[in-house]
Amino acid sequence: METERPATRPTWAAAQDVFAISIERMLPRPRSFWVFLLMAMPVVFGILLRIYPPRDLPLTGFELYGMVVALFFVRNLLPLVALLFGSALISDAVDSKTLTYFLTRPVSRLSIFIGEFMAYLVTVMTLTVPCVVLTYIVLSVGTPQGAGFGATHLVQDLAACALTLFTYGALFALLGVSLKKPLIPGLLFLFVWEGFVANFPGDAPNYTLTAYARSLIRHRPAEEGLAELFSKFFGVGESVFVLGSVGVISLVLATWIFSRREYVISS
């Protein structure tokens, strides 16, 4: 009855197997559906705008798209989505009591965490990419600037979205493995810290993620009012470095905590 046993499982191979399981469980969740509906709002808005164009709109369709990506996606929705999914990365498995299945298999906790995080990234990108692309198409195709205008920006915007989701996701995953109830601290961080401090004068924005994330969207029209006066913009290289570093450090810390923590899962 003995079956030949596989050797010690390499981290990456095991992470891929965890990913394959997690992605099938994460994508079809109601949470994904509601997030997709939220993300599709700019598409609906764009369609309505094309059907009923206002007479005195001071922006071109492409400029409007730039604003939507910068303010709606990168500034607000994606960090919120990262909070919803990232903080629940392990706690969902604890709440559903399925974490035991992973913890009692020959896979390291590092593999479990990497697999879960990959599933998170693929899930949120699967929800984000079509909505951003459709927003671009709806708002810029057929306008005087024509289809294909700013297509390079579209690719850069998608990369900016991916980096935003990576960094915030990693940070909130860290919050999720550190705290029992990470949602409230996460919301406070997003709306108090990120919401206000990024617009303070001086060096205060240096300590927010959103200031770096918004610096990646370079083609949006100028903001007006006080926000524009105080808004600080960083170079693309610097922004990518800071966001990437915060993401990687958060992931390392989250994995370290997850590897050492006990999870008491009872019936």
Added chain:
Amino acid sequence: MTARVVFEKASRWYGPVMALNDVSFELGPGVYGLLGPNGAGKSSLLKLASGQLRPSQGSVRLLGRPAFGSPDVFHSVGLCSDTDALFEDFTGLQFVMALLSLNGFDRATSEKLAIEAIETVDLKDAMHRKVGGYSKGMRQRIKLAQSLAHKPEVLFLDEPLTGMDPQNRKRISDLMKRLGDEGRTVLVSTHILHELEQVTQRVLLIHNGRVLAEGNLREIRDLLDRHPRSVRLQARDPRGLARELVGLPDLVSLNMEDATGHLVAEIRKPDAFFSRVQELAAVHGVQEMWVTDENLESVFSYLVSK
């Protein structure tokens, strides 16, 4: 004896609550029962044994390595936990295959092993259905299938027969016995003595977080037989079943619950009762049987005071 599971003065607290207290034992090949009333510390012991928790004091070794933080040992360890948790959107086959993939088996081998295990627990007809739609007994069996699909040397089963019908109880009991005969180490946690008797005489008695002894099952049984036990039955034809059961010796009382339609029997010597229920299961559509055994607590209290 090759000790595969070794507890050495292991204790475990949850905050100020002591779940296990200075527990030492060794398990080699064969089937062992872990018997104790609800809240005795059975699940905590199994969680320590299966590396889900680390001991607060002492050590727990599994196949020669510390149970906590040694994922490699799980190539050779299977766990059927007491939680009713499954990947609800997966079919039975997908569920077992997915977990086998974590053991590093390729797809073809996973499928072969999964089907074998699913056949063993008699779920082949339902293996393409989503587990979210399974009955309680089926969920229990698919959990069991995933725990033994990779043919582990050590198997931890936490209340494995919960919610199963009499035929499947028998089937799974026979399976546990067979696994023990094959030289595997099987630790079965239960608060139901009768379940254990069918598979082993070796039993670890646990009460208030302490392993009292590797007890003699016969002795425990004699004690228990002085206390009537409560058995709950769910059947398609409860009235017909009640008519058949009512004349049995050692039946203390038999009632039908209005709210649930369940039959609740108080029995003294359960052997004849269980055998009779098994014979009648098909005719009267016995779907589930629970032995509630509230009296185990009093028997253990008696044992502790002895």
